[in-house]
């Protein structure tokens with residue numbers, strides 16, 4: 001069962017981000033993702049941090065750890081999570097996927113001035129959805145490697161986040177990320193792994 005969904009406008013960077021989370025080495029500035037038609041499923045394995053290196057190593061992608069829970073410092077943290085990307089062109093159909101969702105990632109392209117205000121309106125319509133009132137929300141400010149991106153504060157202003165946060169019940173975690181430079185991937189792994 002997929003309890004984590006990833007939404008956002010068309011070409012916001014969802015597929016790139018999910019691929020980078022799956023395998024950081026698979027994405028660089030030359031990578032191109034075809035527009036997602038319909039939906040896409042990504043199984044993301046959390047990196048195991050070895051005590052001798054601060055660089056997380058991706059675990060083997062053999063699927064052996066799927067859905068398994070291992071004791072980890074007294075806590076049962078999942079080793080992997082399955083995320084369903086719902087293509088941006090499917091926005092009118094997003095509601096079909098809101099049943100049983102526990103976590104929701106919303107991706108906004110900070111380099112796309114034309115899209116960002118509309119992205120905020122769409123985000124608001126998601127957050128006010130009755131079935132998503134108890135869902136944990138991660139707002140990803142994507143493509144942070146672009147020099148002409150909006151800075152965090154400008155992006156949040158254009159999304160009308162402060163107004164929005166007064167009207168919603170969910171707690172929203174905000175992460176700035178780039179699938180190319182891998183900035184922000186670690187906090188996203190942490191957020192995904194948390195219960």
Ligand SMILES: Nc1nc2c(ncn2[C@@H]2O[C@H](COP(=O)(O)OP(=O)(O)O)[C@@H](O)[C@H]2O)c(=O)[nH]1
Nearest residue numbers: 010011012013014015016032033143178179180
């Ligand atoms: N420079 C840069 N480009 C990105 C990044 N993420 C996505 N892109 C570009 O944006 C395009 C659309 O991204 P994609 O992940 O397919 O968007 P989606 O429609 O939300 O799944 C990709 O083909 C990349 O060229 C990023 O972090 N940095």
Ligand SMILES: [Mg+2]
Nearest residue numbers: 014015035036
């Ligand atoms: Mg996509």
